[in-house]
Amino acid sequence: MVQLDHIGIATPDLDTGSAPYLALGLSPEGPDEIVEAQGVNVRVFRVGDAMVELLAPTGPESAIAKYLEKNRPGLHHTAYRVDDIDAEIERLKATGATFLSEKAGAGLHHTRVIFLHPKWGAGTLIELCEHPKGQH
Numbered sequence: 001m002v003q004l005d006h007i008g009i010a011t012p013d014l015d016t017g018s019a020p021y022l023a024l025g026l027s028p029e030g031p032d033e034i035v036e037a038q039g040v041n042v043r044v045f046r047v048g049d050a051m052v053e054l055l056a057p058t059g060p061e062s063a064i065a066k067y068l069e070k071n072r073p074g075l076h077h078t079a080y081r082v083d084d085i086d087a088e089i090e091r092l093k094a095t096g097a098t099f100l101s102e103k104a105g106a107g108l109h110h111t112r113v114i115f116l117h118p119k120w121g122a123g124t125l126i127e128l129c130e131h132p133k134g135q136h
């Protein structure tokens with residue numbers, strides 16, 4: 001079953017990006033985490049069973065840095081939790097879905113993640129993520 005896992009928000013720096021969520025009464029869940037594979041420094045606010053995932057670039061090569069060169073900060077992607085990401089990739093590939101990588105890679109909190117092309121997502125960058133068994 002697919003569930004909304006998080007919404008990814010691009011921000012030049014985590015403190016600026018955090019302001020509205022703190023004002024809404026949310027608080028960061030755990031310490032900030034750098035995910036080298038994606039070149040991002042991440043701060044998470046849990047909202048019910050989903051999360052707000054703030055993403056700040058760790059350097060010019062980061063996908064978020066490149067995004068911010070062309071777009072204003074704000075909503076960057078939506079992510080959906082799947083039970084078996086490899087099976088979901090094969091299922092979607094059979095329907096003609098276009099992925100941005102061949103296989104799932106390292107995401108936040110020891111997840112495995114993959115991204116679908118924004119054109120397939122009707123304009124939205126969509127991420128699939130699989131949490132380690134028993135964690136979400």
Ligand SMILES: CC[C@H](C(=O)O)C(=O)SCCNC(=O)CCNC(=O)[C@H](O)C(C)(C)COP(=O)(O)OP(=O)(O)OC[C@H]1O[C@@H](n2cnc3c(N)ncnc32)[C@H](O)[C@@H]1OP(=O)(O)O
Nearest residue numbers: 008035038040063066076100107108113115118123124125
């Ligand atoms: C810590 C990991 C964390 C997790 O949840 O575990 C993350 O979520 S990490 C998030 C950051 N990583 C990524 O976004 C990886 C996937 N992204 C990419 O591979 C690129 O950003 C890509 C391919 C989406 C865009 O690459 P690039 O910037 O080099 O290409 P363009 O700027 O030329 O864009 C091509 C085309 O796509 C549209 N686009 C780009 N970014 C987005 C977006 N975030 N949402 C919607 N559409 C997007 C862009 O407008 C271009 O469209 P076109 O019609 O061709 O002008």
Ligand SMILES: [Co+2]
Nearest residue numbers: 008053079127
């Ligand atoms: Co994400």
